[in-house]
Amino acid sequence: MKVENLDLPEQLKNSYIDSGITDLNPPQELAVEAGLMEGEDMIVAAPTASGKTFIAELAMVNQVVNNEKTAVYIVPLKALASEKYQDFSERYEGLNVRMSVGDLDEAGEGLENADIVIVTSEKLDSMLRHNPSWIHEIGLVVTDEIHLLTSPNRGPTLEVTLTRLRDLLDFQLLGLSATISNSDELAEWLDAELVESDYRPVELKEGIHQGNEVEFFPEDYELDEEKSEEESSGFKTGSEIKNEASGTKRTEKMFIEDEHGRATMNLLEDTLDKDKQCIIFCNSRKGAEKSSDRCGKVSRPDLSRQERKELGRIADEIENVLGNPTSQCKRLAENVRKGAAFHHAGLVTEQRNLVEEAFKEGLIRSVSATPTLAAGVNLPAFRVILRDLKRYTGDGMDFIPVLEYEQMTGRAGRPKYDDTGEAISLAKNPGMKNEILERYVLGEAERIQSKLAAEPILRMHTLSLIASRFCTDMEELRSFYRKTFYAYQYGDMEEVEEKVENVVSQLRDYDFVEEDELRPTDVGRRVSELYIDPDSAHMMLECLERAEDQDTRPVSYLFMLSRTTEMQPRPRVRDKEWNEIEQAFMDAQEFILESTPDEWETDYDHFMECMKNSLLMQAWISELDEEKIMNKYNVAPGGIRAKMRDADWLIYGAQELARMKNLDLKDEDGSSELEKLRLRLKHGIKDELLNLVSYDQIGRVRARKLYDHGIRDQKDIREVSFEKLKKLIGKATAKKLKKQVGEENIFDRENVMDYFE
Numbered sequence: 170m171k172v173e174n175l176d177l178p179e180q181l182k183n184s185y186i187d188s189g190i191t192d193l194n195p196p197q198e199l200a201v202e203a204g205l206m207e208g209e210d211m212i213v214a215a216p217t218a219s220g221k222t223f224i225a226e227l228a229m230v231n232q233v234v235n236n237e238k239t240a241v242y243i244v245p246l247k248a249l250a251s252e253k254y255q256d257f258s259e260r261y262e263g264l265n266v267r268m269s270v271g272d273l274d275e276a277g278e279g280l281e282n283a284d285i286v287i288v289t290s291e292k293l294d295s296m297l298r299h300n301p302s303w304i305h306e307i308g309l310v311v312t313d314e315i316h317l318l319t320s321p322n323r324g325p326t327l328e329v330t331l332t333r334l335r336d337l338l339d340f341q342l343l344g345l346s347a348t349i350s351n352s353d354e355l356a357e358w359l360d361a362e363l364v365e366s367d368y369r370p371v372e373l374k375e376g377i378h379q380g381n382e383v384e385f386f387p388e389d390y391e392l393d394e395e396k397s398e399e400e401s402s403g404f405k406t407g408s409e410i411k412n413e414a415s416g417t418k419r420t421e422k423m424f425i426e427d428e429h430g431r432a433t434m435n436l437l438e439d440t441l442d443k444d445k446q447c448i449i450f451c452n453s454r455k456g457a458e459k460s461s462d463r464c465g466k467v468s469r470p471d472l473s474r475q476e477r478k479e480l481g482r483i484a485d486e487i488e489n490v491l492g493n494p495t496s497q498c499k500r501l502a503e504n505v506r507k508g509a510a511f512h513h514a515g516l517v518t519e520q521r522n523l524v525e526e527a528f529k530e531g532l533i534r535s536v537s538a539t540p541t542l543a544a545g546v547n548l549p550a551f552r553v554i555l556r557d558l559k560r561y562t563g564d565g566m567d568f569i570p571v572l573e574y575e576q577m578t579g580r581a582g583r584p585k586y587d588d589t590g591e592a593i594s595l596a597k598n599p600g601m602k603n604e605i606l607e608r609y610v611l612g613e614a615e616r617i618q619s620k621l622a623a624e625p626i627l628r629m630h631t632l633s634l635i636a637s638r639f640c641t642d643m644e645e646l647r648s649f650y651r652k653t654f655y656a657y658q659y660g661d662m663e664e665v666e667e668k669v670e671n672v673v674s675q676l677r678d679y680d681f682v683e684e685d686e687l688r689p690t691d692v693g694r695r696v697s698e699l700y701i702d703p704d705s706a707h708m709m710l711e712c713l714e715r716a717e718d719q720d721t722r723p724v725s726y727l728f729m730l731s732r733t734t735e736m737q738p739r740p741r742v743r744d745k746e747w748n749e750i751e752q753a754f755m756d757a758q759e760f761i762l763e764s765t766p767d768e769w770e771t772d773y774d775h776f777m778e779c780m781k782n783s784l785l786m787q788a789w790i791s792e793l794d795e796e797k798i799m800n801k802y803n804v805a806p807g808g809i810r811a812k813m814r815d816a817d818w819l820i821y822g823a824q825e826l827a828r829m830k831n832l833d834l835k836d837e838d839g840s841s842e843l844e845k846l847r848l849r850l851k852h853g854i855k856d857e858l859l860n861l862v863s864y865d866q867i868g869r870v871r872a873r874k875l876y877d878h879g880i881r882d883q884k885d886i887r888e889v890s891f892e893k894l895k896k897l898i899g900k901a902t903a904k905k906l907k908k909q910v911g912e913e914n915i916f917d918r919e920n921v922m923d924y925f926e
Contacts, residue, residue, distance in 0.1 A: 170198045175227070176206055178234060184260070189585075190223070196366035200224045203362045206231050210342040210361035212315070214352040216369045217579025218549065221345040222253075225311045226260070228343050233264060233284045238308020238340075242287045243330075245314050245323055245544070248521075250287050252546050253313075257285055269296070281306075290327040295700045297333060298633050307340050314544075315344035315355070316572065318654060319617040325626040328619060331359075332653050333639065347575055351616040358657040371582030372589040375610045378425070378432055379596040385421040386610050432595050433460055434467050436554055437535050441471045445551035445587075446528065449537040450577050452557035452569075454805070457511040458500065460537035460556065465507030468534040472508050476532055480506055483527050490519045492870030495796040497805055505533065512538040515805025540569070543576040553581040555594040558605060568604075572614045619655035622665055625734060628672045628703050635673075635682055636689040636697035643673070643687060679707040692829050699822045705733035706826060709819075712762035713827050716834055716842075722760045723790065724783055726846055729762055730819050731782035736812075739778040740785060740802055747777070754780040785809075786816060790849040792869060813850050820847040857881075864909050871898045886910045 170193045172185050185191075193201060196215045203209060205228055213221055229240035242257075244250045247270045254268040267283040270292050280286055281303045288296075290312075297304070312331065318324045334340070342359060346352060348367065356363035376385040425435050433449055440447045449464070451457040472480070488494050488502035501520060504510050510524045510533050525548055527533045542548060555577055559566045582590020594609065596602040621627070631646065633639075640646040647666055656662050676682040681693030681703055689697065696706040712729040719725075730736060742750050751768075754777065758765055766772040785802045795806050804812070824843045827834055834842050845859065852862045853869045860882050861872040874897050875881070880889050887910050894903040 170201060175201070176235070177227075177230060181230060181234070188260075194220045194370065195368040196220060196364060197224050197227070199364045199366060201227070203364050205343075208232075208236075208341045210359060211364060212344040212346060212352055212356040212359065212361050213364045213366075214346045214348050215364075215366040216348055216373070217576065218370060218582065218584055219366065219368050220370065222256075222313075225313070225343055225345060226257075228309055228341065229285055229311065230261070230264075232308040232341065236308050239283060239303065239306040240285045240309040240311065241293065241307055242285060242311045243290050243293060243313060243327070244287065245289065245317050245320075245327075247289060248546050249313070250289060253287050257287070261285070290323060290330050291700070294326050294330045294633070297330065298637050298697050298700070300637060305338065307334075307338055309341045309343065310334060312342070312344045314346070316346045316349050316617050318355070318619065319572075319615070321620045321623070324620045325623070325630070328621055328654050329630045329633075332649065333634075335359075336649065336652065337639075347572065347579070347614065349572070349614050349617055354658070355617060355654070358654050369582075370584050371587050373578065373581055374421075374589055374591050375578060376423070376591060376593045377596050377602050377605050377610070378436065378593050379599070379602050381425050381427050381435070383423045383425060383436075383593055385423070385591075386606065387419055390420065390611065429463075429467065431463060433554055433556055434463050436552070436593060437464050437467045440552050441468065441534060443551070446531065446533075447535050447552040447554055448542070448548070448550045448580055449535060449554045449556055450540055450543065451537055452539070452560040454511075454513040454515050454539060456557065457513050457537040457539055458497075461504045461509045461511035461535070462500075464535040464537060465504045465509040468508035471534060476508070477506070480508060480527065480532050483523055483532070487520050487523050490517055491795060491806060492868060493794055493796070495799055495806055497799065508532065508534045510536050512536050512542050513807075514539070514541055514811070515807045517807050517810055520807075540573055540577060543573070543580060549580050549583045549590070551581070551583060551587050552591045552593065553578055555592065558594060558609070568608060570615055571609060571612050574609045575614055619653065619658050621650075621653055621655040622668065624668055624672065625702060625704065627665070627668055628675065631669060631672045632676055632681060632689070632693060632703050633697045635676070635687055636694045641687055643670070646673070646687070676703060679703060681706075692826070695825060695829055699825060701819070701822045702734040705735060705819070706822070708732055708763070709823050710826050710830065713823060713832050713834065714830065715762045717832055719762065720760065721762070721842065722757075723846055723849075724757045724787060725760045725762050726820070726823070726843065727783040727786045727816075728757065728779060729823070730786070730816050731779040732763075733819055735815055735819055736779075736782060739782045740804055742774075742777045742781050743803075746781075750777050750781050750784070753784055757783075782812075786812065786850065789813065789853045790846075790855065792853060792855055792873060813853070816850050817847060820850065864906055866902050866905055867898075871902065874898060883910050887912055 172182055172190055172193065175182060196213060197220050200211060200213055203211060205211060205224065213224055215221055225242065229242070232238040232240050242253060244253060250268055250270045254266060258266045264284040265282055266285045266287070267280055268287045269280065270289050280301070312327070318328055335342070342361060344355070344359065344361065346355070352365060353363055374385045376383045425439055427435055428438055429435055437447055449460050451460050484502040484505040487505055488498050491498060497515065501511060501516070505524070505527065510528070512521060512524055524533065524536065525546060528536055528548060536542070555574070558574065559568055578592035581592040594605045596605055634646060634649060640649055646669060650656060650665055650669060651662055655665065673682060673687070676693065677684055680690055681696055682689055696703055699706070709729055716725060731739065757780070766776060781802065785798065785804060788798050788801070789809060795809065798809060799805055820843055824841070827843065836842050836845070845856065848859055848862065849856065852858070854862060854872060858869070858872040858876055861867050861875055862869070867875070878897060880886060886906060891903060891907065894906065898906070
């Protein structure tokens with residue numbers, strides 16, 4: 170089907186054609202034939218890189234331009250939201266594309282005139298709790314990665330949000346999914362057309378590495394279980410083809426020279442010989458970092474002088490993203506200079522972005538990553554190496570899900586650059602090869618299963634349904650849950666209905682729901698709007714009420730935050746640090762705002778984890794160097810910042826709850842204890858720097874330099890010489906700081922001096 174035949178404005182069709190899209194590929198054509206442009210609800214199940222996003226774009230443009238409706242695009246991660254926002258903004262300059270992924274306590278201000286709104290499921294769920302008027306303009310909801318309904322973390326929120334939207338509005342629903350075994354069940358629940366395709370624009374070759382050889386298995390390969398492991402894995406040398414007795418099973422074998430003594434390094438060498446790039450997936454952050462160290466030794470000789478110069482510039486940026494570079498920053502920068510990098514959640518956002526861009530530009534030859542990269546941004550490579558197919562689960566090492574394997578292999582092959590992509594799994598012992606072949610290469614992805622039945626999840630969403638008046642009595646509440654994917658899958662709602670009744674009873678005990686009818690109290694409504702677990706909110710309220718009459722310290726509130734559901738996972742207390750954490754807990758006990766367990770009680774270990782989490786935050790606001798925090802608490806800079814973002818939101822929530830209850834939580838100066846702590850957590854500073862960080866571009870490092878040199882308030886900033894200020898914080902920042910305190914005439918003199926210099 171030709172793009173020119175679509176019912177879209179000529180200007181838009183011409184822009185598609187100019188960008189090289191002249192014909193629809195098979196899944197795109199199937200979607201259009203199934204009624205995509207007529208507003209049919211649809212589930213599109215196809216491999217990664219099969220063109221699913223363009224199907225969504227056609228549906229969005231159709232609803233926005235032809236039907237004058239708003240299109241909502243739901244993504245699972247903020248990083249994906251940023252990527253889609255950039256892509257859609259560039260392609261559709263005439264449309265108002267907006268992204269909303271931040272503050273969970275607002276209804277989406279400014280979205281009334283948006284054409285395309287990109288959100289995470291959590292953000293959309295949050296906005297629905299505020300009942301914004303703009304949602305009634307929605308004509309299309311696209312759910313990217315809809316198979317994540319099976320995720321214990323994100324699935325229930327997505328499930329409830331979709332159920333709620335379908336109950337509330339009449340719109341077109343488009344779900345984009347990887348190939349899964351029960352996509353028909355998902356389509357039936359949503360009463361949607363199912364479009365399935367195994368089309369991939371770049372052929373994917375799945376292979377297994379063992380010894381010095383890689384064997385690639387075709388899609389129609391069938392394992393002969395009667396053969397021994399040795400027989401079934403034997404094949405000719407070189408790149409010859411082996412034909413099985415049936416005549417339908419063919420495997421291709423590739424020899425890999427052992428130049429470095431490690432499979433990943435040898436495969437990278439082979440990748441570079443082909444003038445290509447690779448991604449290596451590892452099961453841990455430490456594993457990814459070590460892998461990257463080794464890969465740098467292989468990739469460095471492949472770099473030209475100009476590439477080394479450009480990578481040096483990028484490495485300097487990466488190293489100096491934080492005020493004081495940590496060993497992780499230096500390690501990553503050193504790797505990048507050699508054309509290699511690691512990528513995991515321990516990096517801060519700016520570092521991950523720099524690595525991704527350098528890889529897309531072809532400067533970085535290999536990225537060693539944890540599986541989070543596979544579920545995140547679109548970062549394809551010619552070759553994907555799956556170094557680890559097992560990970561530690563708490564009960565020992567276990568195989569990863571097939572769906573996760575397919576997400577990682579889906580990164581192999583770059584459309585427009587490669588004819589084929591290679592996904593190579595490493596068999597680390599002779600018996601593992603057939604296991605990989607059966608489980609992954611020839612295996613089928615797991616069924617999507619609802620995870621809605623967990624009581625903490627039901628508690629949060631039940632309060633939301635009551636607080637927004639979506640459900641006004643128990644029968645409406647039961648009726649809502651009967652429309653969920655969980656109800657469709659399991660049929661028997663007795664267990665869930667019993668849990669819902671228990672949850673409602675608990676919410677009444679918390680005074681979040683009225684006793685006599687299914688109505689929210691004022692506090693209950695605010696808890697729902699704040700997007701906080703009712704358990705967390707109830708615990709914080711009890712602590713805050715005690716804080717009015719109890720002597721408090723920062724640890725009082727830090728421990729309170731650490732006890733919330735939102736602070737999970739908390740850092741594990743290692744055996745060697747147990748005594749230190751326990752002593753800190755005993756020292757802090759008189760300031761903790763709740764009763765604490767004795768060491769023989771079951772909750773004691775949990776309280777120790779909360780204490781360690783509190784000490785981590787205490788170290789941050791005490792201006793402990795990030796390197797020391799990382800080494801002492803085993804939390805990397807990216808993890809520290811993630812914790813502080815969570816803490817910021819929870820403290821804001823605590824402030825709102827204290828306001829609702831008219832609690833007076835002020836220190837000796839009459840300042841809000843919570844507001845001070847919030848600012849300290851945001852910037853990672855001691856109390857004495859609060860004045861300085863209120864100025865633009867003055868963070869913990871610059872503020873400390875200024876303070877230690879006697880510059881502590883507005884008067885000091887005005888009186889200090891520009892020369893001294895420039896030496897302390899740099900010329901550009903010094904100029905901005907002087908302007909902020911009304912010292913602008915100095916810059917005319919400064920410009921004159923620059924001219925004569």
